[in-house]
Amino acid sequence: MRPISAMLPEELAGALPGAPAYRGRQIFDWIHRRLVFDFAEMSNLPDSLRRDLAERFMPVSLEEQDRIRDADGTVKFRFRLGDGNTVESVVLQDRRGRRSACLSTQVGCAMGCLFCRTGYLGLRRDLNAHEIADQFLLLRSFVRRQGLRSEGNPPRSGDLSGVVFMGMGEPLANLDNLLQAIEVLDCGGFSQRRMTVSTCGLVEGIRSLSSRKSMVRLAISLISADSEVRNRLMPVNRSNPLSELRRALLDYQAALGKRITLEIVLMAGINDRPEDVEALVSFVRGPDARQPLKVLVNLIPWNPLPEFPYKRPEAGRVEWFRQRIEQARIPVTTRVSRGSAVCGACGQLGQITPSG
Numbered sequence: 001m002r003p004i005s006a007m008l009p010e011e012l013a014g015a016l017p018g019a020p021a022y023r024g025r026q027i028f029d030w031i032h033r034r035l036v037f038d039f040a041e042m043s044n045l046p047d048s049l050r051r052d053l054a055e056r057f058m059p060v061s062l063e064e065q066d067r068i069r070d071a072d073g074t075v076k077f078r079f080r081l082g083d084g085n086t087v088e089s090v091v092l093q094d095r096r097g098r099r100s101a102c103l104s105t106q107v108g109c110a111m112g113c114l115f116c117r118t119g120y121l122g123l124r125r126d127l128n129a130h131e132i133a134d135q136f137l138l139l140r141s142f143v144r145r146q147g148l149r150s151e152g153n154p155p156r157s158g159d160l161s162g163v164v165f166m167g168m169g170e171p172l173a174n175l176d177n178l179l180q181a182i183e184v185l186d187c188g189g190f191s192q193r194r195m196t197v198s199t200c201g202l203v204e205g206i207r208s209l210s211s212r213k214s215m216v217r218l219a220i221s222l223i224s225a226d227s228e229v230r231n232r233l234m235p236v237n238r239s240n241p242l243s244e245l246r247r248a249l250l251d252y253q254a255a256l257g258k259r260i261t262l263e264i265v266l267m268a269g270i271n272d273r274p275e276d277v278e279a280l281v282s283f284v285r286g287p288d289a290r291q292p293l294k295v296l297v298n299l300i301p302w303n304p305l306p307e308f309p310y311k312r313p314e315a316g317r318v319e320w321f322r323q324r325i326e327q328a329r330i331p332v333t334t335r336v337s338r339g340s341a342v343c344g345a346c347g348q349l350g351q352i353t354p355s356g
């Protein structure tokens with residue numbers, strides 16, 4: 001059976017010889033706008049076509065295996081892929097009740113960041129575009145149909161407000177499938193401007209986003225702008241050093257004019273030192289302060305995990321770090337970590353071992 005969630009209306013039409021071209025758009029709209037995944041319910045299609053579709057195509061191919069809900073409103077899903085591997089996706093809810101979907105792009109990850117659970121799985125394989133799109137469709141359907149309940153708040157209905165490609169895997173290492181999924185989601189009415197791609201800093205991938213004029217937002221998991229610290233924690237820094245990363249970000253901003261988010265997971269004694277503040281400020285300002293990057297720095301205090309030696313800095317230290325960045329006139333926020341009780345916060349996916 002052929003998965004079709006990453007096919008555009010014209011591609012769907014092309015897969016239905018003999019059917020009028022508008023059937024492609026109708027099927028696409030049922031799946032992507034109405035979130036109907038059963039051909040039998042697609043009431044404006046002839047019976048014979050519905051039967052034919054059910055025999056040949058799968059609207060979504062992922063199967064939900066597990067769901068864990070945190071008291072703060074976060075819900076983590078584990079989905080089984082056709083080959084038996086599994087991936088995780090998370091619905092996050094912020095303090096204002098807005099919900100976003102955190103999607104995976106690979107089974108495991110080859111980047112080996114030392115602070116990341118997914119990195120320890122290694123890379124099993126890239127996700128296909130339809131497997132990325134399926135996560136979005138299933139999470140959006142969940143949010144629309146059932147709403148979320150968080151402590152002290154009534155269940156909510158509504159919709160996703162954003163998508164972050166920040167789950168398992170390095171999105172820019174699976175660029176073609178990622179971009180195909182983004183195009184299909186956008187065509188289904190969920191604008192690229194509401195999507196964020198988070199990368200550990202793959203320079204070539206960032207340059208591809210610039211040259212394609214992609215309108216998604218870009219976030220860099222920077223961790224530290226001190227080369228020594230970054231080399232130690234993120235092997236990617238050896239092949240994509242900070243100087244080249246900075247040049248690629250400058251070119252990205254010149255091409256697209258968009259602000260970039262720099263994510264810093266703060267670990268006590270590792271990357272919360274005065275040297276880390278200094279390195280960050282000069283990374284943002286540039287060597288001669290003439291070509292500053294337009295950024296928002298997002299501080300994320302470490303979410304403790306039993307198998308890692310890192311510690312969350314004291315709240316006072318986090319605030320000290322934040323103020324030093326603010327004093328340098330760099331926009332900065334501290335993110336309240338959501339979902340740590342279900343291991344759905346940054347760097348905490350991958351606890352459930354793929355079964356393939």
Ligand code: SF4
Nearest residue numbers: 109111113116119169
């Ligand atoms: S932080 Fe991202 S890039 Fe690094 S190992 Fe984890 S999933 Fe891969």
